[in-house]
Amino acid sequence: QRYLVESGGGLVQPGGSLKLSCLVSGGKLDYWTVGWFRQAPGKEREGIGCISSDKDKTFYIDSVKGRFTITRDNGERTVYLQMNNLKPEDTGSYSCAADLDQRRCKNGVAPEYDYWGPGTQVNVSS
Numbered sequence: 001q002r003y004l005v006e007s008g009g010g011l012v013q014p015g016g017s018l019k020l021s022c023l024v025s026g027g028k029l030d031y032w033t034v035g036w037f038r039q040a041p042g043k044e045r046e047g048i049g050c051i052s053s054d055k056d057k058t059f060y061i062d063s064v065k066g067r068f069t070i071t072r073d074n075g076e077r078t079v080y081l082q083m084n085n086l087k088p089e090d091t092g093s094y095s096c097a098a099d100l101d102q103r104r105c106k107n108g109v110a111p112e113y114d115y116w117g118p119g120t121q122v123n124v125s126s
Contacts, residue, residue: 001026001115002024002025002026002027002032002098002114002115003024003025003026003115004022004023004024004025004096004097004098004115004116004117005022005023005025005117005118006020006021006022006023006094006095006096006117006118006119006120007020007021007023007120008020008021008120009094009120009121009122010121010122010123011123011124011125012086012122012123012124013124013125013126014086014087014088014124014125014126015085015086016086016124017082017083017084017085017086018083018086018122019080019081019082019083020036020080020081020083020094020096020120020122021078021079021080021081022034022036022078022079022080022081022096022117023076023077023078024077024078024079024096024098024115025077028074028077029072029074029077029078029079030053030074031053031100032053032098032099032100033050033051033052033053033054033098033099033100033101033102033104033105034050034051034070034072034079034096034097034098034099034105035047035049035050035096035097035098035099035104035105035109035110035113036048036049036050036070036079036081036094036095036096036109037094037095037096037097037109038090038092038093038094038095038122039092039093039095039119040089040091040092041091041092043092045095045111046061046109047061047108047109047110047111048060048061048063048064048068048109049061049064049068049070049081049109050070050104050105050109051070051071051072051079051105052102052104052105052106053100053102054102056071056072057105058070058105059105059106059107059108059109061109063089064083064090067083067084067085067086068081068082068083068084069081069082069084070082079096081094081096083122086122086124087124088124088125089124090122090124091122091123091124091125092121092122093119093120093121093122094119094120094121094122095116095117095118095119095120096116096117097113097114097115097116097117098113098114098115099112099113099114099115100114
């Protein structure tokens with residue numbers, strides 16, 4: 001069993017930055033692929049990026065590419081989502097998810113992951 005919990009959300013002005021953390025408990029993180037998802041108000045949840053257990057390969061959707069960066073610290077069992085140059089359309093609930101299958105982060109962010117965190121809210125507004 002894996003337990004995920006996100007932290008670091010909050011209110012930020014457009015152009016600002018936030019760094020979200022995803023703590024993955026229940027054993028070693030090394031073998032797990034982790035995805036980040038966002039659900040904006042009134043919209044479906046979308047995968048915005050992921051980091052694979054395969055050499056830490058990453059994938060980002062076009063709307064966040066160049067602004068968001070996903071990294072991992074296996075010793076701390078934590079995956080990070082650094083978000084820069086935030087825009088109002090980045091507002092939403094951000095969740096992380098973990099899976100042993102590297103295909104969850106192959107050429108995109110697969111929607112199915114085995115374990116999910118409850119999410120943390122990010123509001124981008126002036």
